[in-house]
Amino acid sequence: KNEVEQSPQNLTAQEGEFITINCSYSVGISALHWLQQHPGGGIVSLFMLSSGKKKHGRLIATINIQEKHSSLHITASHPRDSAVYICAVLNYGGSQGNLIFGKGTKLSVKP
Amino acid sequence: DGGITQSPKYLFRKEGQNVTLSCEQNLNHDAMYWYRQDPGQGLRLIYYSQIVNDFQKGDIAEGYSVSREKKESFPLTVTSAQKNPTAFYLCASRNPGTGRLGYTFGSGTRLTVV
Numbered sequence: 455k456n457e458v459e460q461s462p463q464n465l466t467a468q469e470g471e472f473i474t475i476n477c478s479y480s481v482g483i484s485a486l487h488w489l490q491q492h493p494g495g496g497i498v499s500l501f502m503l504s505s506g507k508k509k510h511g512r513l514i515a516t517i518n519i520q521e522k523h524s525s526l527h528i529t530a531s532h533p534r535d536s537a538v539y540i541c542a543v544l545n546y547g548g549s550q551g552n553l554i555f556g557k558g559t560k561l562s563v564k565p
Numbered sequence: 566d567g568g569i570t571q572s573p574k575y576l577f578r579k580e581g582q583n584v585t586l587s588c589e590q591n592l593n594h595d596a597m598y599w600y601r602q603d604p605g606q607g608l609r610l611i612y613y614s615q616i617v618n619d620f621q622k623g624d625i626a627e628g629y630s631v632s633r634e635k636k637e638s639f640p641l642t643v644t645s646a647q648k649n650p651t652a653f654y655l656c657a658s659r660n661p662g663t664g665r666l667g668y669t670f671g672s673g674t675r676l677t678v679v
Contacts, residue, residue: 495602
């Protein structure tokens with residue numbers, strides 16, 4: 455079983471829809487990252503969370519440490535949001551600072 | 566602006582040849598990482614370095630080598646011993662000394678063996 459599980463693997467939405475991507479993890483963590491990977495491959499860090507909720511524009515990320523679960527929400531989705539969204543966790547006490555990555559959720563937003 | 570530069574973006578290599586992927590950062594970050602991404606899989610750690618002149622193997626280090634002679638640079642060599650080198654390679658950095666946990670990622674290099 456993977457230590458970081460994302461769902462769904464693929465998601466197709468119509469422009470304007472509210473989108474939720476989920477991430478569950480099985481290890482103790484210091485922080486959780488949400489990343490965005492565009493077709494060209496480069497990765498952009500969207501959020502880093504250790505508790506609660508963060509918002510940036512139309513993106514909202516939440517984390518429930520007790521349930522070991524995080525969600526990424528996109529409000530009023532737009533075709534430019536089409537990308538792969540990756541959840542990654544920083545293992546608590548990991549001296550290397552290495553991230554454990556989920557396999558990603560491929561989002562396609564249709565106009 | 567500070568960031569990570571990976572070059573080249575696309576790289577083609579003949580089977581049996583070694584090839585070196587470049588990763589340069591001007592963020593003054595101590596720690597640098599190399600990850601490999603294959604279709605349908607999460608990124609996997611190849612090598613990491615937390616300080617100049619020191620580096621450690623990650624989960625899939627076989628067939629790869631690295632050096633860290635300068636703080637800014639962490640090149641990755643894909644050797645002929647790597648059985649399946651075609652993949653997307655991503656470099657990242659962070660500065661654990663500041664207590665900040667944020668990572669910065671490069672734009673990646675896509676390597677194809679022909």
